[in-house]
Amino acid sequence: MPQHSPDLPPELRPLAEMPLIKRLLARFFGYSLTRLHAQHRASWLHGQADGFRSGHSAGVDYGYKEGKLEGLEEGRQVLLIRDSRCTEHRPPNVDDLLFDDWRLPLSAELKKRMKADVARLLPAHAQPSAAQWKMIFSDTPSTSVIAGAGAGKSTTLVLRILLLTHYLGFELSSMTVVTFTRESRKDFINKLIELFALWGRGISFKEARDLVRTFHSRILPMVRSLPGFERLQAFENLSLRAAQGDEEVDSNPFDLRINDAQRQQLNACYHRLHRDDERFRELIKPLSRHALQLKELERDHPDVQKRMGVTELAAKRDEELCDAIEDLWFRAGAWPIKGIEPNRQSFDINGSTFHCHGYIPSLDAWVVLGFDPRENPQVTRPNAKLSVRAEWAVKRTLFQAFCRKPLIWLDSYESSRRVLASLAGDASAGPGFDYKVKGELASAPLLDCFVAAAGFIENLGLDVPGAVARMSFAKDDPDRFFFEALSLYWRALEDHLLDQKPPIMTYNRMFALFSEHSPENLKLLGDELLRPLSHLMIDEFQDVSPQIVSWIRASLAEIRSRGPAMHVGRAAQRSSLLCVGDDWQSIYGWRGSSPTYFMDFNKEFPSPSTTKVMLSDNYRSHQHIIDAAEHIVRAAPAIAGKKAKASGEPKALLPVNVLDRDDQGMAQRLTEHYRKGDSILMLYRKSSDKSLIEEHIQSVLNVDSSLPYEARRLKQLTYHSAKGLQADAVFLLGDCQHLTSSPFKNQVYRMAGLGKAGDSEPYDNAQKDEILRLAYVGITRAVSHCYWYVDAQDTQAANMPKASDRIGKGKAFFVDHRKSQITA
Structure with a gap:
């Protein structure tokens, strides 16, 4: 039923709500009066009511729509006001920059004065270019200088040091210039003394040496400041201790040769570990067999195919060949060898009989003596057409292709001496065999391989046992045993070196102690050890390794965290980093260096502002x-x-x-x-x-x-x-x-x-x-x-x-x- 409005009188209610008879009468009378042009009050009232209702309804609709729009607009304005306040919870940003936001105080007058001095004191050909002046006058906390070959970077770097010391009053003790090798350090020191003298500033050789350093000579005092390490020796410097004081020693980071003093420590650790660790002994066995055994040749190898035709002839002369080679070894004092039973054993090689020279019970392996490369290659047996060396080469090829017994082929007198020392249990000797890790160009004594592999891993900023645990090798790959043995040996070696009196540590271990992995150790250092790194200038920066980069970043972060208190009473404030290099001259990747850190300088050394300089002039070549x-x-x-x-x-x-x-x-x-x-x-x-x-x-x-x-x-x-x-x-x-x-x-x-x-x-x-x-x-x-x-x-x-x-x-x-x- 339709609902009428309760506020209307009965006579104004809609016709539809009236009884049917009344509706019909109302319509009839209304129609008649309309024709007579007369008014019928009730009908008029009903028309008025209908008009009121329709107007009211339209008004309500219109008012509602208009009001809603106005209300929304007002509401929107209120919301916009409220949105200006951040209602979302966000923590503050992390400041991971290595430097404060500061600038060198270089006035136009100071620059003009220095340029005038350089024009007066240096010859015309040594005047800096616009790009070199940009490097000298860089005022930002960090600066990267891309200096190609022959760019004249050394003189420019000395002028930068003059700016900091002579014109800005920075103390020499607040800065370090890093070079990579002894030779480059020596050249830079001489240039520094020479140019300082032109400015009337005498700088002694000792002061110059204290300023111009290698990374190694900066890390050593840091470790020695720790309790118990006051007399610590660097493993890499062991051979140089007797000749000169440790402070005067710079080891070459790219020199992999191991000297006698170092080898003595390596061998002593090896023998102790071999004696005490059963797993290590088990790992050495397959390595020694693999290393000493004659390497196999496929039977379709060209050398095998070429020499198979003379197998029978070679077998007939084999005992005489054995005699001739044994005579050479005997005259050289290299035969017999203690630990090798000199028993000749016959072998069937492709249907013919050949002989070996001895047997090693401890390895269950037979021994064949080779032709030492230092002997005269023209030595010949009586009435023989081929030289002894050529006859031996034929025999070796046939053994490589057809002998499947465990066989050790001693190629030289030197290799026999290493085997002899090892078999005799000589504590001063190493394992007594060479090894070649897959990918290396040549074999080397096993412990030398350990040192090289561990050095590469550590230069990449990794821990040796941790890295080995993440490696994967095929089940029958001998490198699997090599790296497990390395993991055991390297931990044992670090402990062995620290047990010496005085203690010994590798440089890589020192850098790791003060890297980003151990920032708490830097808290132990006094200001005087960190202050020289405040204004750090590094040459040949393309050759840095991840290990060094981590140490630099950790040191700069610690310097910044100590704040202004570290520089009270000094002209040199805050910290800066200037790196000079050429990514096109990065050639030490085989040692773990990478140009990545120079190419991505801004990302690797985050700074509030960085200056990039490109030294494109080449003063050397046409x-x-x-x-x-x-x-x-x-x-x-x-x-x-x-x-x-x-x-x-x-x-x-x-x-x-x-x-x-x-x-x-x-x-x-x-x-x-x-x-x-x-x-x-x-x-x-x-x-x-x-x-x-x-x-x-x-x-x-x-x-x-x-x-x-x-x-x-x-x-x-x-x-x-x-x-x-x-x-x-x-x-x-x-x-x-x-x-x-x-x-x-x-x-x-x-x-x-x-x-x-x-x-x-x-x-x-x-x-x-x-x-x-x-x-x-x-x-x-x-x-x-x-x-x-x-x-x-x-x-x-x-x-x-x-x-x-x-x-x-x-x-x-x-x-x-x-x-x-x-x-x-």
């Missing part, structure tokens, strides 16, 4: 040398925008000459340059190449070696050790080639977060870039002439990438004389 080197290296990832230009005295544009390997031709050309008075660098990749060349340049060597060292014009160095040097003529001997794949280094590279995400071979791929950088370093040593002698084909790694693949065809800066290129 443009063809620069362009050739950059053409080779440009395929490697690099800091964007790099392009060097030749500056200084104009030089004749001579292309880099690429030639086939020709020792005689190279010697002739080298001699011509020497006679003209040129300085010469001969750079080689393998020491055997150096020996071969020396036979052809003996006359030059005789003359040059008779001169005082400073006056010598010929230097023979590896590519790696030539960095920082230059010469009028550079001779590059050998290609730069990535030769192997390293499963273990790929694994730990991933653990250290290096390489691209998802890359299963990050170390190998980094090495493919590094060979290009190595060629760049070699070429950019040249002032005027560069000759690159490349072997026609290296069968060791024919399909592996090499730097010479990048030699540009049709480029003015290269002339390729190789026969393969001419015929092509």
